[in-house]
Amino acid sequence: MPAVRLSDVAQDAGVSLATASRVLNGSTRVPGKAVAEKVEASALKLGYVPNAQAQALARSRSGLIGLVVHDIVDPYFATIAREVQQQVFASQSQVLFTQTDREIDTEIRALRSLIAQQVDALVLVGSHRYGNDSDAALTALLEGFARNGGRVVGMGQSLGVGRTIVPDNAAAAHELATALIVGGHRRFAVVQGIAGIPSAGDRTGGFIAALTEAGIEPELSIEVGLTRDGGHVLAQQIQEHLAAAPDDPVGESLPLCVFAPADVMALGALGELRRLGIDVPGQVAVAGFGGVPDADDANPTLTTIALPLHEMARQAVDWVLEQPDEGSAIGPEGSEGGAAHEAADTSPEGSAEETPSEVHVRGDVLLRESTALAASD
Template structure:
């Protein structure tokens, strides 16, 4: 059976092809209500599906939002992606989702592909290092997209263009470390040296700064990927460390992982290795993903307002800004969020240290 054409709808409704196109392709020059309803009824009866490219031409916009995340398997990114999808879908627009695996070349290809799809806005989630020589190509793509009327929204760290929702990583981690010291923790291990992820460095830096103020030095600093597998490798190093430096029985080693996905991976692997959590090792993460509350034991973390962050990002991506309200490339508009310390069972102490 041949596909139903726009001309078939126009003939059935008894209107011109131009009138049918205006009704079904989103033109601002829509005829009267009675005519529009007649065209819509014919389209529904015949099973006509409007051409997305024709709609984009009629509206001078595609109705597409490009969403770029590092790893959709990470509950932090999947939670944000779900919220963005729901918000965008409610506005009658659609999301084109891509992940980069934190690879620069992959991100460049992803952005070029989204721009080729004529997206109206780009929402980039996660930590980036735009402005450095190594990723000048990405900066040029974003700046060119914005100059041509596209909207750029960063969620996590400033991109140097567009608008940004910035997480105050160092301040939040400082607050978390202080809370753990107040709870009675005195032995700490931290993850640092994660290349190319400034947010992770900021989180560990803020955490260690609070320990220094309390007169405490981490007894172990190690490197691991900001992933579930990285959490497994972190657990292996913690396990090996405990074999050589078990410490007092009443003083567990408190491990700070700068992402919930890593902390959850470490928690699971430690328990598989027979290490008691929180008995021998305490674990804290960062992000506040739903999985943190479902873990056994529940995960201590910094709970970021992920749903609100996604809502703000979508609002900026969808709402047209007046010329005088458009942020400059030198000073993009920013909203800062810190999150709340959530002390879970993973850092509980059986008695004061």
């Protein structure tokens, strides 16, 4: 059977082709309710399926949202990506997803591809400044997309373009370290020196600042990758350290408390410490950062900073879908945006590039089994 055309629907409903298009392709110029219902009924009866390209032209939007994360295996990114997907799908839009493995060249290629697919917005989750010459290329790409009506939303490190939800990493890590000290911990190991990941540096910096204020020096400083495998390496280096210096240097039979600046690393360390036969929290205590759901199910349950991941994702989608005359729930007033369908050196009529803005969020300290100290006699 030949494919059902829009003209067939228009003829069956007794309306013009333009009217049928406005109803079925999502134009803002929708006719009256009775006419719209007649067109929709004809489309259902004939089995007509709207053309996506025609819908994009009618709406001046593609209904596509580009989502960029570092590593979908990491439960931090997986939690946010799932919430973004659910919120976007509920709005009748779709997500085009890519991961970058924290490689800036991969990220730039991915962004170019998403923009070529005429996405309406880009949502970038994680640190997206790598401290090298390619940062300028990334900035230029995002600025050009925004100039042409696309929306840019970041979650993590400030992008300098569009809107960004920024966790107060240093302050939260400082609060976590303080809580551990108040709880009785005096021996600490920290993960630092993760190149190109400012958020991790901020977290470790805030943690060490609290130790310094309490007159405590980290017993051990380790450089490993911000991944589950990095957590395995972290546990192995902890084992080597304990074997080389088994005595408690503070003379209080306290465990060594390890701070990993990401839950995925802390969870990897927990698993490897168990495999190595090291008691957690008896010999080694472990704290993470992020508040991923997996931390609740770990054995022992993981002490962490719980960021409002679901709320952050919902706010990002609210910004993406915000109409030109709507205000933001927690951020500045919205400005007009739309699909970036024009050439890089021209701005579509009526578009307006947003002034870069940030909204800061705080996490909650969750002290759990992984840092519990044995009760003293």
